Amino acid sequence: VNYREQGVTVTQTTPHQPDAAEQQAREQALTDEVVASFATSTSDRYRELMTSLVRHLHGFARDVRLTHAEWESAIDFLTRTGQKCDERRQEFILLSDVLGLSMLTVGINAPASEGATESTVFGPFFVDDAPEIPQGGDLAHGAKGTPCWVSGQVRSSDGTPLAGVRVDAWEADEDGLYDTQYEGNRTAGRGWQTTGPRGEYRFWSVQPVHYPVPDDGPVSEMLAAAGRRPMRPAHLHFKVTAPGHRTLITHVFVAGDEYLDRDAVFGVKQSLIAEFTEHTGGTAPDGTTRDGRWAQVEFDLVLQILKG
Amino acid sequence: VNYREQGVTVTQTTPHQPDAAEQQAREQALTDEVVASFATSTSDRYRELMTSLVRHLHGFARDVRLTHAEWESAIDFLTRTGQKCDERRQEFILLSDVLGLSMLTVGINAPASEGATESTVFGPFFVDDAPEIPQGGDLAHGAKGTPCWVSGQVRSSDGTPLAGVRVDAWEADEDGLYDTQYEGNRTAGRGWQTTGPRGEYRFWSVQPVHYPVPDDGPVSEMLAAAGRRPMRPAHLHFKVTAPGHRTLITHVFVAGDEYLDRDAVFGVKQSLIAEFTEHTGGTAPDGTTRDGRWAQVEFDLVLQILKG
Numbered sequence: 129v130n131y132r133e134q135g136v137t138v139t140q141t142t143p144h145q146p147d148a149a150e151q152q153a154r155e156q157a158l159t160d161e162v163v164a165s166f167a168t169s170t171s172d173r174y175r176e177l178m179t180s181l182v183r184h185l186h187g188f189a190r191d192v193r194l195t196h197a198e199w200e201s202a203i204d205f206l207t208r209t210g211q212k213c214d215e216r217r218q219e220f221i222l223l224s225d226v227l228g229l230s231m232l233t234v235g236i237n238a239p240a241s242e243g244a245t246e247s248t249v250f251g252p253f254f255v256d257d258a259p260e261i262p263q264g265g266d267l268a269h270g271a272k273g274t275p276c277w278v279s280g281q282v283r284s285s286d287g288t289p290l291a292g293v294r295v296d297a298w299e300a301d302e303d304g305l306y307d308t309q310y311e312g313n314r315t316a317g318r319g320w321q322t323t324g325p326r327g328e329y330r331f332w333s334v335q336p337v338h339y340p341v342p343d344d345g346p347v348s349e350m351l352a353a354a355g356r357r358p359m360r361p362a363h364l365h366f367k368v369t370a371p372g373h374r375t376l377i378t379h380v381f382v383a384g385d386e387y388l389d390r391d392a393v394f395g396v397k398q399s400l401i402a403e404f405t406e407h408t409g410g411t412a413p414d415g416t417t418r419d420g421r422w423a424q425v426e427f428d429l430v431l432q433i434l435k436g
Numbered sequence: 437v438n439y440r441e442q443g444v445t446v447t448q449t450t451p452h453q454p455d456a457a458e459q460q461a462r463e464q465a466l467t468d469e470v471v472a473s474f475a476t477s478t479s480d481r482y483r484e485l486m487t488s489l490v491r492h493l494h495g496f497a498r499d500v501r502l503t504h505a506e507w508e509s510a511i512d513f514l515t516r517t518g519q520k521c522d523e524r525r526q527e528f529i530l531l532s533d534v535l536g537l538s539m540l541t542v543g544i545n546a547p548a549s550e551g552a553t554e555s556t557v558f559g560p561f562f563v564d565d566a567p568e569i570p571q572g573g574d575l576a577h578g579a580k581g582t583p584c585w586v587s588g589q590v591r592s593s594d595g596t597p598l599a600g601v602r603v604d605a606w607e608a609d610e611d612g613l614y615d616t617q618y619e620g621n622r623t624a625g626r627g628w629q630t631t632g633p634r635g636e637y638r639f640w641s642v643q644p645v646h647y648p649v650p651d652d653g654p655v656s657e658m659l660a661a662a663g664r665r666p667m668r669p670a671h672l673h674f675k676v677t678a679p680g681h682r683t684l685i686t687h688v689f690v691a692g693d694e695y696l697d698r699d700a701v702f703g704v705k706q707s708l709i710a711e712f713t714e715h716t717g718g719t720a721p722d723g724t725t726r727d728g729r730w731a732q733v734e735f736d737l738v739l740q741i742l743k744g
Contacts, residue, residue: 151547158543161702162536168663178662180500182535184492189540192488199541203528210518210528220511220518227490228470232463232497233507239459354486355476394469 159186205346212345216308218252222347225249225393226356238374243285244432248395250377251365253306254298261319264414266332271317273302273334276404276423277413278380282327282368285432289327295429296320296367297333304339330414335404335423336362338387351392361387361396366429373431380427402427467494513654520653524616526560530655533557533701534664546682551593552740556703558685559673561606561614569627572722574640579625581610581642584712584731585721590635590676593740597635603737604628604675605641612647638722643712643731644670646695659700669695669704674737681739688735710735 162182169175188194212219224230230249238247261267268275278297282290298318300306307316323329340358342348351358363379381388381401388396404425412418470490477483496502520527532538538557546555569575576583586605590598606626608614615624631637648666650656659666671687689696689709696704712733720726 151543154548155540155543158536158540158702165664165702166662170661170663174661177500177502177506180496184496184499185535185537186540188488188492189537189544191492192485193544194485194541196541196545198485199532199537203526203532206514206528207518207521207526210515211521213515213519218511218515220514224507224511227493228466229493229497229507232466232494233502233504235459235463235466236497236501237504240462353478353482354474355478356473394466394473 155190159183209346216255219345219347221252222341225251226347226351228394231394241432243430245376245378245430246397246399247376248378248397248400249393253308255308258296258318258320259315261321261331263321263324264330267297267319268333269316271301271334274421274423276333276335278333278364278425279330280427280429282323282329282429284373285430290370290431291323291325291327293323293368293370294320295323295329297364299333299336299364300339301334302337304337336364336382338362338385341392356392357390358392359387360393361385361391368429368431370431372434374434376429376431380425463498467491517654524563527653527655529560530649534655534659536702539702549740551738553684553686553738554705554707555684556686556705556708557701561616563616566604566626566628567623569629569639571629571632572638575605575627576641577624579609579642582729582731584641584643586641586672586733587638588735588737590631590637590737592681593738598678599631599633599635601631601676601678602628603631603637605672607641607644607672608647609642610645612645644672644690646670646693649700664700665698666700667695668701669693669699676737676739678739680742682742684737684739688733
């Protein structure tokens with residue numbers, strides 16, 4: 129249709145560009161069609177999840193007017209992120225972490241509750257088959273760093289000590305690398321132990337240091353493009369599981385670390401920061417005589433009682 | 437703090453559950469913190485993209501109250517989707533397709549414009565190193581199916597025939613499989629040719645059939661959970677590139693196909709549906725004598741002139 133020949137004054141439209149309202153209606157109709165395709169979902173929850181996902185995903189593409197090149201770049205980014213994953217590396221968890229989705233999911237599912245230790249990100253470095261470490265044993269297992277005595281009590285949010293409960297711990301070495309980041313399937317700086325009769329746990333490991341997230345994957349490219357520091361403040365991971373309680377996934381952070389206010393994965397909470405006391409020589413809490421430098425932290429882990 | 441002991445009447449809050457407003461504020465603060473972390477982006481566009489992505493991604497998780505198990509399931513799904521990709525399989529494009537994101541991106545970037553052929557999804561089966569097929573040559577190259585003569589004219593949206601322009605075409609065989617879905621790196625049912633002096637293209641291939649998207653990957657699990665049919669209506673893919681014109685990525689769909697109104701990837705447009713005429717024996721348009729059944733379609737490809 130040639131509007132000019134028909135004597136129509138063309139104001140908001142030209143033959144090569146449908147007007148904005150028409151374009152908007154066409155895009156909305158597509159979103160509605162995709163949402164409708166999930167009406168037959170095998171569960172109400174799946175339909176709810178996918179409907180919201182489609183609306184937000186389409187909303188994003190429409191809001192930013194996603195270009196074909198950007199779409200291609202996103203396909204490539206996600207593909208490489210999946211292909212970077214293996215049994216000892218989880219780049220999609222790292223992506224979720226740096227986008228704050230992990231902390232948001234933590235906050236939705238483990239809202240702060242009085243008396244219980246706060247949760248933080250799980251991170252990409254947990255592995256299932258860590259070794260058992262006896263009370264007072266050596267979790268470092270060759271991980272380099274200043275020896276650090278880690279101890280505390282696991283108890284219920286009602287104050288009861290939790291005996292016989294599994295505490296998993298894992299951390300990077302003094303070079304900022306987890307065991308899984310080395311060649312050769314070594315296990316170091318990770319393990320689990322069972323709490324004693326008063327809910328106590330205690331082991332030797334190494335003093336945590338701040339470190340960059342892995343710099344050899346798509347996520348590090350994203351941080352670079354964002355001009356973001358890839359650093360995580362020094363921390364030790366915990367996972368504590370006890371019957372009748374919400375599983376606690378958290379860290380203890382080292383007080384004074386320069387990256388506490390700019391954690392690449394948004395994981396820091398004030399209540400999770402503890403003093404790591406430094407010593408030289410002398411007698412350690414387990415009665416051993418120490419030669420050089422060593423550190424010490426005490427951190428209690430309080431689990432929230434599950435209702436019902 | 438025990439409010440009851442202090443004589444405070446607890447109405448909207450209990451020690452174990454912060455009130456909704458407090459929880460909402462905490463979640464919003466996290467989203468704001470993540471958005472702020474992209475303020476240092478190396479380009480304004482990157483900041484715009486990531487800010488919108490974070491807001492929509494977080495909006496999704498908040499709206500559905502994403503559980504930890506669902507988050508884990510999403511991480512696993514995305515990981516497996518990436519790991520299903522290789523040089524001949526692109527599961528993330530397929531995911532984008534079934535979520536309607538591909539068609540939305542097409543619609544944003546190649547809005548319908550009068551005179552030009554409409555665009556549709558690129559799909560996961562294009563490969564870069566397809567063979568050149570001479571005018572009138574055989575693109576099927578062993579792909580099973582009813583022989584089909586495919587021809588038409590490539591022209592500019594101003595009507596000028598486009599000579600010497602590259603036309604790529606690819607399609608599934610009569611079993612609904614692309615060459616890349618077979619073992620052994622075969623090439624069949626794909627190729628490209630250069631248009632003749634009047635913009636003409638013509639080749640033998642096979643009659644397209646409807647087919648299911650690949651059923652051995654995460655995307656097929658999603659379709660099953662959604663109770664969606666995995667079918668695509670019969671079609672042949674085209675990609676046409678010409679200087680000064682927007683690259684055209686489209687299909688020709690077979691009129692009468694039973695899945696035209698429920699394409700798993702939302703790719704059908706009325707203007708892309710054409711009659712595939714069926715014949716038995718006789719003389720084909722290229723002058724050859726045919727023995728059994730064969731089909732024929734004529735489909736012109738009109739490229740939009742780029743402005744500026």
